[in-house]
Amino acid sequence: MKNIFLMLAIFAILSGCSQKKADLILYNGQVYTVNEKFDVVEAFAVKDGKILATGSTDAIRSAYSAPESIDLEGKAVYPGLIDAHAHFMGYGQSLQSADLRDTKSWAEVLDRLREFAASHPDGWLIGRGWDQNDWPDKHFPDNTDLSTLFPKRPVFLERIDGHAALVNKKAFEAAGITKSFALTGGDIVEEKGRLTGLLIDNAVGLVEHKIPPPDAKQLRQILSDAEKNCFAAGLTTIDDCGLDFEVVDLIEKMHQDQSLKMRLYVMLSDADKNYDYLFKRGAIKTERLNVRSFKVYADGALGSRGACLLHPYSDMPSKTGFLLSDKKHFEEVARKINAHGFQMCTHAIGDSANRSVLKIYNEVLGSKNDKRWRIEHAQVIAPSDFDLFGKTSIVPSVQPTHATSDMYWAADRLGAERVKGAYAYKQLLEQNGWLPLGTDFPVEQINPMLTFYAATIRKDANNYPKDGYQMENALSREQALRGMTIWAAKANFEEKEKGSLETGKLADFVISENDIMKVDPQHILKNNILKTYLNGEKVYERR
Numbered sequence: 001m002k003n004i005f006l007m008l009a010i011f012a013i014l015s016g017c018s019q020k021k022a023d024l025i026l027y028n029g030q031v032y033t034v035n036e037k038f039d040v041v042e043a044f045a046v047k048d049g050k051i052l053a054t055g056s057t058d059a060i061r062s063a064y065s066a067p068e069s070i071d072l073e074g075k076a077v078y079p080g081l082i083d084a085h086a087h088f089m090g091y092g093q094s095l096q097s098a099d100l101r102d103t104k105s106w107a108e109v110l111d112r113l114r115e116f117a118a119s120h121p122d123g124w125l126i127g128r129g130w131d132q133n134d135w136p137d138k139h140f141p142d143n144t145d146l147s148t149l150f151p152k153r154p155v156f157l158e159r160i161d162g163h164a165a166l167v168n169k170k171a172f173e174a175a176g177i178t179k180s181f182a183l184t185g186g187d188i189v190e191e192k193g194r195l196t197g198l199l200i201d202n203a204v205g206l207v208e209h210k211i212p213p214p215d216a217k218q219l220r221q222i223l224s225d226a227e228k229n230c231f232a233a234g235l236t237t238i239d240d241c242g243l244d245f246e247v248v249d250l251i252e253k254m255h256q257d258q259s260l261k262m263r264l265y266v267m268l269s270d271a272d273k274n275y276d277y278l279f280k281r282g283a284i285k286t287e288r289l290n291v292r293s294f295k296v297y298a299d300g301a302l303g304s305r306g307a308c309l310l311h312p313y314s315d316m317p318s319k320t321g322f323l324l325s326d327k328k329h330f331e332e333v334a335r336k337i338n339a340h341g342f343q344m345c346t347h348a349i350g351d352s353a354n355r356s357v358l359k360i361y362n363e364v365l366g367s368k369n370d371k372r373w374r375i376e377h378a379q380v381i382a383p384s385d386f387d388l389f390g391k392t393s394i395v396p397s398v399q400p401t402h403a404t405s406d407m408y409w410a411a412d413r414l415g416a417e418r419v420k421g422a423y424a425y426k427q428l429l430e431q432n433g434w435l436p437l438g439t440d441f442p443v444e445q446i447n448p449m450l451t452f453y454a455a456t457i458r459k460d461a462n463n464y465p466k467d468g469y470q471m472e473n474a475l476s477r478e479q480a481l482r483g484m485t486i487w488a489a490k491a492n493f494e495e496k497e498k499g500s501l502e503t504g505k506l507a508d509f510v511i512s513e514n515d516i517m518k519v520d521p522q523h524i525l526k527n528n529i530l531k532t533y534l535n536g537e538k539v540y541e542r543r
């Protein structure tokens, strides 16, 4: 008996001495590794920005020592969340304009503008999202107050649908617009011989195009602002779906001088200058930036009936939508991208647009492959076309919140039968066995909890519809978490370095207030990220 105690004591001393050094230890938690087996462990150690080991609290604490240890107190940890489809810079830009959505009166619009102008004192004052139908007085406002309040700054306030705007005197001056200005396809409204400030359709662009594009300093601010909010939401990698190479150059600079830390997967926009740039330079890959793909638009959106359908819209039989370019353009681009070994990502919403892109991809790719060409949104698919995804390993890249945003009117547009092939995430997942998830922010909110909820529960925040929307296409919670981590990483060719918490991978992870894998649905939406780590460094803490 004595011998056993002696041996245990010696073992304890030896193992104490042989403790390996780590930078950070987290223990006593529910750590979702999102590895192949979806193992949940209690603890892990981090060193040099990477995961050193995962395991039980006892095993990790006895094998490693670190200057900092965190008792997770049972809290859940997930790999850093990845948004496979968003507009990071566009979101940052949206933060530079006053949010006028859900205002209850014109007076409230003015209040919000005053507040916003105080914190954004320079240049054009821009606001977006007003809707006079939400106000007691449903007439369009005029610009008298705007010109008085802001005599020296041009003001541009876009209506929620983008088809109307209200501008002040200074903005008219900047745009060189005077009374009786002639244009086609729009209206500069005049009443009793004076400009009211209201612009309709093409007149909106007339003034909007005079707003100077952000300079380098403003762009840096835009990207930093976007990063701050995204870290707070638990995002550690974001796919920006469509930038020009000049912005990529700036992001690279910001990564180098460490004014930007967010990991970005950038698709370059479908423009000659971007093809020339990347074909010449070759793919860009650092720890925080990955550029190897191009973003192409096949059609528009369902809400505005710009999505290209095989058969007319159910609520407007004169329309079927249209492709944004000739099919020949998509073919040429596909061959060019393939010849250079890059990834093609095409926005397709309508079943006709999806069929066109699927056919072109199938022709160019030929058979199963590992080129991971993506269809962004893959929103409405004809029943006979689903198989075309699996046939040549085409990746559907979907945004679950689109389903719960569109569910109120999608059946009006598509009819009861056709809508069954829309937002069909489960069916799409079955094609290749994996499915990346995103949000398309700023079209939707940045919060990944909304994605998780929409993918699994398929309801809105008011518990509508009672039994969930087209639940045959709901994902399981495990599938949704994979879609927001390892499968999103895979869509970016990064599954070997991130997307799960395994030895050797990047230490990108979040500590969550609740365990979204287990809590009641209503707690998913309200769930907060408590801390976000990127590369083993804490980049956000909730206060």
Ligand SMILES: [Zn+2]
Pocket: 085, 086, 087, 241, 440
């Ligand atoms: Zn998008």
